[in-house]
Amino acid sequence: MSAPNHQTARRILLTGSRTWTDITTIRAVLAEHWGDGSAVLVTGACSRGADAIAETLWREQGGRVERHPADWGTHGKRAGLLRNADMVALGAAVCLAFIREASPGATHAAALAERAGIPVHRYPHPEGNPTVPHIAPSADRLRYALAAAARGWHVFPLVPRNKVPLKDWKWKECATTDPATIRRWWAQAPYNIGIACGPSALVVIDLDIPKDGQSPPPSWDLPGVNDGADVLALVCEQAGQPLPTLETFQVRTRRGGTHLYYTAPDGVPLGNTQGEDGNGLGWLIDTRGAGGYVVGPGSHVTLPDGTGTYDVIHTATPAPLPGWLVERLRPAPLPPQRPVAVPLATDRRGSYLRAAITAELHRVTASPPDGHNTALYRASVALGQLIAGGTLVEAEVTGWLADAAAQVGQRHGEASRTIASGLRAGANRPRSVPA
Structure with missing residues (x-):
């Protein structure tokens, strides 16, 4: 596409x-109609789908x-x-x-345009019915895992048809890009694919859809x-910023949401x-960054809240995470370090x-940045x-x-959930202290 010239205003x-x-289809079609760059793209301003994709691509070229x-x-x-x-x-x-x-809605707009004498060009979506899941066999999942590793992304196995790591696996330590290790793992079972975001230098924005009966907070x-x-x-509108570029790696999640992959900023640890x-x-x-993981493409999940496959919908190289989002997601400064008060009796049992x-408590406060949640649990x-x-x-x-x-910067909500989960697990194995 050439630089825009605004002397004319073709709509x-x-x-x-x-x-x-x-x-890919929208990009190719827009390129055909770019001309000298003076045309104005007119959209219904939908926040996702064709409108959002076209607006982002058009603006990235300098179009109006x-x-x-x-x-x-x-x-x-x-x-x-x-x-x-x-x-x-x-x-x-x-x-x-x-x-x-x-x-x-889109069918109605196209029909109105035809009645008004405006030429309508219709384009089919290249995929089939998205409601029919494609379950990748084990060999396909190995291929997806190797493809992720070839991009420099550290992968590890997830339980087949699930989103959780294998029991007793320390996924943060074992995630790898080594093809031989990956082939050995996926030869054992049709594991789903986990991508460790921290070592992969990724920040993934997960745009979800509501579950049945779920309504937005006020x-x-x-x-x-x-x-x-x-x-x-x-x-983005409230911040006066454009939508993050869609010219980045994207995955459609099993319930119809979207994972947007971006490269993590240097020197700013985003969790x-x-x-x-x-x-x-x-x-x-x-969002998932250091200390987190996402379910990778090629995985198929069957859970009570939804069944489906994680499919690549755009294979572009991940774009850098926009600076304003880096600042928005940057962890708040840690509070002043202080010992946690533990008021107990001074007798032998108390000691x-x-x-x-x-x-x-020291296990938590001395944990590394990507190990806070594990230590807390x-x-x-x-x-x-x-x-x-x-x-x-x-x-x-x-x-x-x-x-x-709080001293190591754990967010209150996440920390509360982890503490409650750990206390429940500990309750299954009571331990007493002799007098």
């Missing part, structure tokens, strides 16, 4: 499905975009139809229609906000976030307990055993562990 109307995922968001708050369910009529009434030289799964209960992609679009927790970006958006508690299990044995009080132990987690 290109684009309509498409929210479920459109093929970037004219957006027509639907006014759901005023017009309710009719907002999309009225928006389509307004766009068509303004006229266009051509209408590009990227319709998938018979999307009613702060995100807004017209047009239906899933993680919508939330990200709103976060994991969940939803609005701590530095999190918002509802239905998780024993004090030493045991201090050792577990193990400490919680050990102290949970003493709670179950009647030696310690749960509320006090929870407070001590939370203080230790």
